[in-house]
Amino acid sequence: MTGVCFLAGRTAALIPAAGSGTRLGRGPKAFVEVAGKSLLARSVAALAPLVDEVLVALPEGLTLPEGVPARAIPGGETRQESVWRLLHATSADVVLVHDAARPFLPEGVVQALLEAVPETGAATAALPVADTLVRGERGRWADLVPRAGLWAVQTPQGFRRELLLRAHAAARAEGFSATDDAGLIARLGFPVTLVPGDARLFKVTTPGDLALAQAVAAVWDATS
Numbered sequence: 001m002t003g004v005c006f007l008a009g010r011t012a013a014l015i016p017a018a019g020s021g022t023r024l025g026r027g028p029k030a031f032v033e034v035a036g037k038s039l040l041a042r043s044v045a046a047l048a049p050l051v052d053e054v055l056v057a058l059p060e061g062l063t064l065p066e067g068v069p070a071r072a073i074p075g076g077e078t079r080q081e082s083v084w085r086l087l088h089a090t091s092a093d094v095v096l097v098h099d100a101a102r103p104f105l106p107e108g109v110v111q112a113l114l115e116a117v118p119e120t121g122a123a124t125a126a127l128p129v130a131d132t133l134v135r136g137e138r139g140r141w142a143d144l145v146p147r148a149g150l151w152a153v154q155t156p157q158g159f160r161r162e163l164l165l166r167a168h169a170a171a172r173a174e175g176f177s178a179t180d181d182a183g184l185i186a187r188l189g190f191p192v193t194l195v196p197g198d199a200r201l202f203k204v205t206t207p208g209d210l211a212l213a214q215a216v217a218a219v220w221d222a223t224s
């Protein structure tokens with residue numbers, strides 16, 4: 001490990017990249033390129049210097065592009081299942097779970113997470129919500145949702161591996177699914193630290209996000 005040294009033990013980055021990219025409509029999303037580099041390659045490149053190993057869950061039958069410094073396993077039917085499989089493919093003490101679909105990951109966010117994990121065992125990058133929030137019904141404004149205290153959750157999310165395994169096992173046993181991993185920890189009543197995320201950490205989900213990613217890449221690639 002060449003990067004951060006706050007933690008005793010080994011650290012692994014776990015990258016769920018087995019999604020089909022339905023909303024983007026360009027095939028398996030992790031392999032979609034932005035300015036000549038895939039989303040997956042960008043996410044791996046950001047994490048590899050900061051952890052001991054990088055594991056990636058890929059769609060069944062696909063392999064890692066050449067030169068991506070990671071180990072690949074087959075992913076599952078859902079993001080939660082892909083992370084469950086990744087958790088069993090490492091013995092690291094601390095894991096950082098990061099969506100392949102969030103290709104612009106500043107080092108400072110990773111460092112803040114690695115500092116936070118020893119305190120509570122679980123931490124996630126997140127940003128305070130800046131927009132007015134409303135619940136809609138049939139295309140019409142129904143209720144204002146007060147935004148005070150609301151955060152938009154990003155990845156990476158950092159955990160003591162044993163704690164995340166326990167949370168996943170409980171969710172599986174009860175047939176519960178969540179949209180992220182920190183939610184599984186919070187559900188058990190354990191604290192999750194909110195670490196400041198970054199606007200550039202947006203998730204490439206729709207064609208509009210891909211256009212934004214092209215613009216960000218022009219600056220990112222010139223400066224990092």
Ligand SMILES: Nc1ccn([C@@H]2O[C@H](COP(=O)(O)OP(=O)(O)OP(=O)(O)O)[C@@H](O)[C@H]2O)c(=O)n1
Nearest residue numbers: 016017018019020021022023077078082100101
């Ligand atoms: N079965 C799945 C589904 C998703 N993911 C990963 O989880 C992250 C967040 O998922 P999302 O952005 O929803 O990706 P997709 O599932 O590919 O998108 P869509 O829902 O539009 O099909 C992505 O890096 C995706 O590859 C995964 O590893 N395994």
Ligand SMILES: C[C@](O)(CO)[C@H](O)COP(=O)(O)O
Nearest residue numbers: 079099153154155179180203
């Ligand atoms: C994990 C996540 O990126 C946190 O915001 C998000 O929940 C993933 O959602 P998706 O619907 O699987 O893209």
